[in-house]
Structures are given as structure tokens and as C-alpha cells.
Amino acid sequence: MVERRSILKPDGTIVPGSKPRMDEEFLLEALRLMMLSRAYDERVIGLQRQGRFGVYSPGLGQEASIVGSAMSLDPSRDWIVPQYRELMAVVRQGYPLELITATYMGKTTPDTRIPEGVNVLPTQVALAAQLPQATGLAWGLKLQGKDAVVMAYIGEGGSSEGDFHEALNLAGVQRAPIVFFMQNNQWAISTPRRMQSAVPSFSLRAAGYGFPGVEVDGNDVLAVYDVAVEAVERARAGEGPSLVEAVTYRMGFHNTTDNPSRYLDPAEFEEAKQRDPIQRVIKYLTAIGLWDDERQKTADQEVAAEIERVVEAAQAQRGVRPEMLFDNVYERPPARVERQRAEFLKSVNGH
Amino acid sequence: MVERRSILKPDGTIVPGSKPRMDEEFLLEALRLMMLSRAYDERVIGLQRQGRFGVYSPGLGQEASIVGSAMSLDPSRDWIVPQYRELMAVVRQGYPLELITATYMGKTTPDTRIPEGVNVLPTQVALAAQLPQATGLAWGLKLQGKDAVVMAYIGEGGSSEGDFHEALNLAGVQRAPIVFFMQNNQWAISTPRRMQSAVPSFSLRAAGYGFPGVEVDGNDVLAVYDVAVEAVERARAGEGPSLVEAVTYRMGFHNTTDNPSRYLDPAEFEEAKQRDPIQRVIKYLTAIGLWDDERQKTADQEVAAEIERVVEAAQAQRGVRPEMLFDNVYERPPARVERQRAEFLKSVNGH
């Protein structure tokens, strides 16, 4: 049996004897991001139902895992390589939420791309393809003597892809400064965790590449943060990669096109809700006197206001224009492509 | 540290307390196959140098690993899925050596293919591509209630491919009756084992898929056989896959186009020779009175005669003919392909 690291229990109490690294101020910031994540998901699912938002995979239930891991990084030098369900991690890293929102609203323009200086790679839809890329990024930063660490995200589903193996093995050989952070949310669309692998804990895979693997309660932001900081410090110290398995639960649909009622056992779902990552932080902070109804109300209002600001700012972004269609394919496009571009512009302008 | 299973030490003595499963008669048969393998390699390398044999990867130094693993199978029901360096395993399984030899001599005809009823898949040049195929084969045999086990070979180099991971993971989920038999011969062409992976023992990877992994001295035919039998029995009993890492050494070049002097440390090579898998069997049999110079001479003669017979039989096979070029692409070839075939035959016959 693999130990599952844990600090903050579902009932909001601390595992006796544990000393979280995260101080209270930092925890309040984590809670704010987790609340923002939850409220944002709910808001944009609404927008999506109105046809105003693209296909979206919410982070519902995984907020501790997403926020706790991202907070272990120094955005000014470290990098995040996301899959697609780590929105708040990317926001914390510096990619403004209004630009991400605008992108989901169809404003896929250069204005809303990842800004210069923000150390984030684009969302990866082709599962696990980001991992060899992340290894290469970490290896290259190390070759250049930079003090940077890469945090690469992967789902337990994506971890079945060959790219997972190749990326971890290469990272091990090159002792690349990278943390492979797996969110095991028990589902890959409709495929349950037990059909994904016979491995009892995905963290065991790390041993197959010669570096440490850790399993952590992914709904426990304090433990996630601790484990992530250890892995980041290890990487920064030149000791190479780690694999973290954050055991969590997808408390929503896979994405806005999904219908979990076809495959999900409602009892399991209800049970999972008892382990909510946000509630336990609120209980804990309440117990130590740092949270109450008043604070909750203020926080809810602030989050709601922030989301409104974001949605409005996103709406104010300019939309796509035909001239953008051919942009950013090549720095020096082939003549044939230039000609197609000219024909295209003539044809759309002709209308 | 992972235990390396061992029974027969390099000096020909038995590890105290160990009880090999292989009885003496079986060991004599193993020795014969190992000697045949060694002598065959030497002979065909000569043929290759004369331009009479294709590109060839000898099994030099790996005879115990190849023969010991294959002997754990029942050729009438089990299957072998080779990479390309397991010639004697495939022969033991029933693919006649003269047909393989003929193939290497350019007689790549339907006459020399794997005969009906011989449970062997073709040599796989695209490394690790055989593994998901082997998993599918084992899974399918199980679905049909057959009592068969698949032995799939892979090099430590090939095990870095994504296909390795995908195949083992799927086999774990389906509890497929398969043994993944890795020959870690320390080299992938010129790439040394330490550049291949940071894992201290490849057998550790099995834990990442939820089934057992074993490391064994690959130059010890008794231990290889034991470990293989255990894995085969486990698979046959419905308990699922195993991974075996046979630690051995490539006592020759990668293949007949290779020049190891560019990368090999001669001292390491000499040291490896001390662990020769054949010599230790001879020492052991000599000590227990089952081998002597006389027997050696007879055995050498028999092996030499067998190889001559094989080479002659191979030479007597008919060669390729133009009519074969278009064979076995489709059962019902598209009209365009039929037309190309007709044109081709006209053009070659026109000459």
C-alpha cells in the first residue's frame, strides 16, 4: 500500500502531528482562488448553455489539486505546462482570466493569447503530447543554467498514452527539473479509473523511471501544496523529476458536451461530494477563527464581482477577423499560402 | 535494491540452496540449443561477409536468456512474439531454421514463411510495435477460452518506446496471459543502458501496471528458465501478465552493419565474457559428470553438421520471382494494383 499524504481532513481538522508549510495568509489566498474557480465554472457553464462560450471542462471538485500545485511555483521563473483542466493554475501563473475567457468566447486572436513573459504553454487537447514537450522545456532551461522548474499536468487517463512513458523516462535520464503532476479525478470522460490501469497507485510508476513518486489527497490543498513544494525544491536543487498523483474526484461532467448520467453512479457522486476541497478549508478556517458568515459573504461578492469584470472585459475584446485566418502559420509563408490568403481575402471581401 | 534471481554462477557452481526446475536432460537440450545458436551466429556472420546473407543481429552472449525463456513454453499452444534477436527461441517454437536461413539469404518467399501451425509472429523491426500486438493476441486467446500464453520479447532499448507502456498497461487491465520478456543486453546499438533509463532495474516498471516484475541473471539458463516458468504458469492460471528483465550482455556487434569499436570499452567487453552463459553450463555439467571433452567434440560435430544441413537446405529453396512482388498485399487487390501488377510483369518480361 502506498501512503496517501494528507494534512487537512474532509471534516476540516488537521491530521495530528502534521505541520503544513502553507501559512494562513497563503491559505486564504488559496481559498480565494478555489472559490473563484468554482464560481467561474458555474458562471461559464451558464454562458455555454446560452451558446456564448466554447466547449469547456470545469475544474469542479479539483480546485485544491489545481490551486495547491500551482501555488508551489514562482511565476517569474517557473513554467506551467497544462492539459486543459487547470484553468486557475494558469491564472495564478499570470495568464489573465479575461484573456482566457475571451478565447473561450471565440475571440481566438493574438490579443488574447498567452502574453509575453507569462510562463505558460497553451492548453493541450492531444492528451499527453504536452509531456515530452515539458521534459524538453525543463531540460533546455537546465542546459542554459536557468533556475527554473516546470510543472506539467496530466490526467490519469492521459497517463495511459505512450507519451507519458517517453516523457518521464527522458526526464529521468536528463534529471530534468520537472514535476509531473497527475490529477487522478477517477474519470476519463466515461472511463472509470479501474479500467484505465491495474496499478494500485499511479505514483508507483515513478520508480520505473528512477525518481520519486508521491500520492496525495488531491482534495487537501495543504497536503497538495506541501508535496508540490517538495517536488519543486527537489527539481530546483538539481535532483531531477518527481511524479505526484493527486487523488481527487471530478465533481461535474467531463466537458459541456458530456452527459454523465449515462455512466455515473449517483451514490458514488454523492459520496465524493463529502470530500469537497473547498468546504474543508472553510471548516478549518472557521475553527481557527479566520472565517465566518460575514467573511463568506464578502468573499462571495468579491468573487462574483471579479467574474463579472472578467466576462465584461472578455466581451470587450475584439473578435476574429478574416485577416487573422492565415496568421501565425509560418514566419515566412510559402508563396502558395500567400496566394491562398489573397484569394481568401478577395472572396470574403467580395461578399 | 532489486534481487537478481540466480542459480548457476559464472564459475559453474550452483547458488547454495537453490533447486532448479530444469532437470539434467532438459539442461542438455538447452545446452545443445545454446551451442547451436552460437555456432550458427558465427557461421552466418561469415556468410554475411561473403555477401550471401542479409543484415543479421546475432544472439551472441544472450543464448541463456533466449533459450531458457523459450523452453518454458509449450509450442503446441503458446505463442512467441519476437523482436529480432531471439532466433533460437523461434526455432525451438517450431519455425525450421532452414526456412529462417533461407529468408536471410534473400529467399523471402511464401515457402519460407512461418509455417501454418507454428505459433510465432514475424520478426519485428519497428521496436516495441510488437508489444501491443502481443497483448491483443493474449487477450484474444483468453477471450476464446484458450489455454495459451504469449511470450513477447523486447530489448531494454525498445522498452523506452511508448508502445511498451501502452502494451503493459492494457495487459494489466485485461489480465492478459502474457509474459513480457526483456533482454537487457546493456546496449541499443551504441546507446549504453545508463543512457536508456535512470531506472535501477527495468523490472521495477511492472509495479506501475499492477503486476509482478522479476530481475534475473540472463546468462544463467537455469534461473531464466525458472523465472519464465513461474511467469508462464501465472499467466496460464489466469493471474495475468508478468515482466521479466533478463540482465545479459551483447557479446557481439548490434548487427552486421555495426562497428562497436567506435563506442565500446574493450575492458568492459572482456569482463562481460567472463560471464559467458554457455561456459558456465559446461563447467557445471562437467562437475557433475555429464560432460567431458569427448561429449564436447561430438556435440560440436553434431552442431556443425546440423548447420551445414540447414545452410544447404536453405540454398536449395527457390528464390524470389517477379510474380511474387505483388503477392500478399490484399486478399482482393484493388483494380489499380492489379493493373500495376500487369504492367510490372510486362515490363520485367519485356527484358
Added chain:
Amino acid sequence: MPQRNIVEAINNALVEEMERDPRVMLLGLDVGKLGGVFRTTTGLIERFGDRRVVDTPLAEASILGASLGLALSGMVPVAEIQFLGFTAQGFHQIGPQLAKYRHRSRGRFPCQVTIRAPFGGGIRSPEFHSDAVEAQFVQSPGLKIVMPSNAYDAKGMLLEAIRDPDPVLFCEPDRLYRLGRMEVPDGDYRVPFGKASVVREGDDITLVAWSAASELCQRAADTLAADGIEACVVDLRTLVPLDVETLVKAVAKTGRAVVVHEAPLSAGFGAEVVATLMEEAFYDLDAPVARVASYDIPFPAASMEHWYLPSLERVVAAARRTVSL
């Protein structure tokens, strides 16, 4: 006769074939309880159980490689790749392995494997989901490539595919999945490979297409007809085998042609169609054969896909231009 859309036709073909042949099994991502992301496999796991309808780990190369091995063991696997673009993850198991395995084994090991995969633009899918990469597989001899454009063909060609002793890549046009129903009989019938269908007769120009572009060409032919231009529409139905005869006959008759596809222009299968016409119909051509395709750029974000994909306007304009030459 029962009316079915493409999703229903495929589902019906799978049900009937699994009833008929106990060796047939399905494997892929989410093909079980979910019934596939487009619901083509709805109800199958309930009917045939989880040994014959298998949700696999998320790993395309192993879905494809295992299908090969399953076929060698005596099963008849129908593998679903969730979107055609993700065949890239298992590319090495298709052209070099599945397609070549009969040849590699000198006839000992044919592979009766069907790979199903939806693809195509126009439904605002995320990245990679729309990529029309069919032409990349034509350079993989041994593989057949099937591109139905309607429910009747989809059922008849899927039955043909599953029974074909060689591997078949069966590409499903997701934009058309539920675009209306047509008569699709219950029970066994097959649409043979290598027989293009002349969907519409017309003397002025021939429009050549496959899959969803065939539906587009039929709409374009309607528009052209309003203009007095009578377009013949040829739906190739399979790229391999290519029905050179029907293609050449149709184009020779009209002397003019436009080939339409969703894949990028350069080295799309349209090039092969044009090259074939060059070889076989040169002296019958009154004007150069034109191509209307997506541009030589990556499939864009959903908000821009309507600019990227071949449009009714572009097809009509190309046809008018070609007729006027």
C-alpha cells in the same frame, strides 16, 4: 422501410454484425456505457456485454496494436478511434503494421480489423477533432479507406468493412451524423468498395467529392442548376480502392470537373484525383480540373472554421469558372 440517420445506421450495422458473428468485438474510448462520444455504440454493451464491447485505456497505439493481435487470435475487432486526428498517436500501428502485416508475414497473418473514426469540420469542435487527414493513409498500401457520406452507404460499407479480410479505415463525417434520415434497410446488405456513386447526373461539369464534401457538392449542384448549369456529382465513397472507371467516365462526359475536399489543398487526395484524370481523361478535358479544398494552414479555432472549410460559394464559383473556360 426504416428511416435512419448515420449514427443509427452505424449502430444498426454493429448490432446486426455482432449478432451474426460472435467473433466481432468493439474496443475504444468510451464505447461502453457512454455509447461513444457521438452515441454510435449506444446500447451495445448492454446487449453484448463488456467482453465484446470494451472501454480501453486511453492509448490509441495500443487500441490499434491490440486490434491487430486480437485479429490474429481469431477475433474480428472493430476499433474506434475517438477522432480521426488522434490516429496520429497510433500512426505507426496503422500504415507500417496493420496495413503491412499480411505482407510482412508473407500471407500467413492477414488482419481482419476495422478502424472507425469520426472527423470533419463544421461542428465547432476543439483542436485536432476536425482534422481531415484521410490522404495521409493512402500512402499505406494494404489499407482500404472508406468515406461514406450518407446513412445507407454507412451501414452497407461498415458491414463490408467488418467482413473484409484486410484492414479498413472507416471515416465517419461527424457533421452529417444526424443531418436527417433516409431509408436504411434492416438486415444484411453491402455496399462494395471501389464503386463510386453518381449521386446526380448533369452534362456541364462533374463535381467529385467524398464524405461530407459530397453533401456540399450536392447543395452546390442545386445552386448551379438554378443558374442553368447541370452538374454531375460523383461520390467516390472509397479512396482505396479508387473507382477510376466511374470517375473517368463521368469527367470524360462533361469535359470539366471540380474536386472538393475538406483536407488542406496540398497533397490532399484531390491531387490524386486530378493526377488520375490527367492520366486517364486528358484528351477529354475541355478545361483544367479545379480543386476546392481547405487552405494550407492548420484547422483554425471554431470561431473561424467557416472561413477555412470549402464553402458552397467557393465550390459554385470554381464550377462557374471552370464551365466558362
Added chain:
Amino acid sequence: MPQRNIVEAINNALVEEMERDPRVMLLGLDVGKLGGVFRTTTGLIERFGDRRVVDTPLAEASILGASLGLALSGMVPVAEIQFLGFTAQGFHQIGPQLAKYRHRSRGRFPCQVTIRAPFGGGIRSPEFHSDAVEAQFVQSPGLKIVMPSNAYDAKGMLLEAIRDPDPVLFCEPDRLYRLGRMEVPDGDYRVPFGKASVVREGDDITLVAWSAASELCQRAADTLAADGIEACVVDLRTLVPLDVETLVKAVAKTGRAVVVHEAPLSAGFGAEVVATLMEEAFYDLDAPVARVASYDIPFPAASMEHWYLPSLERVVAAARRTVSL
């Protein structure tokens, strides 16, 4: 001026570029002490050390994916895939990732990556090693595809490839690696992409080819000349960008053309060449453009490859036939 064969020209380009630009690094299988299976990287690890010349684990997708990441970090990776056929194992990291990454990131992350890979038949290689799969990559917009046929071009185009801010697939014709030397200057020069070379002038017919088939066409032109047929030979040098102008000009002048390639016929890049000629040179054509290619079957065993590959006889026969029409 120094005489070099292709292996030496490539080695020289790598040495000079690594001297010039400290960001350039090599990675791949056996590129270190062995110097690559064809010795193109001989001496580089000794000169630049094992941080800039890296033997990787045996895993093509990670070589390619890591190259993308290395490029994003600020390095300039030159990845070697041991044989072009094994790009299949990393196919998903090329077209969908490397080629699209600039686009996927809306310009934020260009990928200055070169992928080198030998390929081609005629040297009795084992399975997969000879596969001429270049056309499969043309449907990957964002990628440039470079196919040198001689040592001068090899050096000049490799320097251009490494410095190109976009990803380049650089395919090396292994049959020609050591087939003789030519003048290849020391020091910096570049052969730009998208400029075909008219290797030989001739008024009767144009032979179009790239890579090793270009050498074959030059021999065919010699044979034809003995017969009184003067063939112009156009070496495309790059498939993407395609030099439509030079191609069309040459073919328009002769009115007749044969396209020759090692890949199987159907949907080989020859189809694109013919389709382009259809579009751009139709009215100048006196006869249909012909194609000579490998057959639509898998690359056969070494003992049969001479029957499979386009031969001098087939090229000459096709040219004679086309001239006679």
C-alpha cells in the same frame, strides 16, 4: 574548393553551425560516439561534448516532443530520427504539434526545430528503413519539407533549415550518401527553400523529381539524349514550399513531363505536382503528364527492391511514350 559527399557535407554544416550558434544542439539515437548509423554526426560529440550532442533513449515521440520543448526554452535543436519510416512512432508530435505550435499559441511560441532523417531504397535495408513517406507530411501545414539530392544542396539547405524559425523536416537520400563527391565550400552559404533547380536543360520533355529520384532522372536524361530526346530535369529540392513558378515554366516550355518518385504512386507527392500542372500549365501541355513511382504495395524485401523502385528503364520508357504522344 573542398570536395565532399553528402555525409561529409551534412557533417560540415553541423560543425559550422554549432560553432557559430551555441544554441544549436543535436539529439537522437546513436548520434554520439557512433556518429550516427550513417556517420553523419561523426566527431561532433568529441568536439561539442555530450550536452550538445545527446544520445537519447529509444523513443521517437520524445525526441520530437522534447525538441519542441527545447526550442521553447531557447535552444535550437536538430533532432535525428534514425530512419524516416520511424517518424511514424512520433507522428503525433510532428504534424499536430511541432508544425502547428506557432499557430496553436497564436504566434507566441514558434518552434525552431530541424528534424533530419535518412530514407530511400536501393541499399538493401531492412523493413521500414526505406519507406519514402515524405508525402504524408505535406498535409501538415506549418512544416517545411526539404529533400536535397546532392552534397552542395544538402549543406546549404541544412544551414537554411537550422536557421529557419519554423520546423523543417530534412530528408536525406541514403542511397546517395557516399555516391561521389562534389564541390562543397567551407563556410557559410545557404540554398533557399522554395527554389527548384533546373539541373539540366532540354526542349523535348521535363523530368520532375526530388531527392534520390533526381539523380535517377539525370541518368535517364543521359540515356534519352543518346536517343536524341533532350530532357530538362527539374529537382524540386523542397516540397513545402513548392516552387510552382520554376516547375510550371519548365513544363510549359517542353509541353510534356514525367514526374518520378520513390514513394508509392497513389497520393504520392507526384500527384500534387501533376495537379499543380493541371491548374497552372494545362494549356501548355501537349500530352498528359505521366508519373513513374513505386507500386501501391509495401516496400518489399531487399531481394526484390530493384523490381519495386522506379528504374531507369521505367523512367526512360515513360518519357519516350510521353514524347511520342
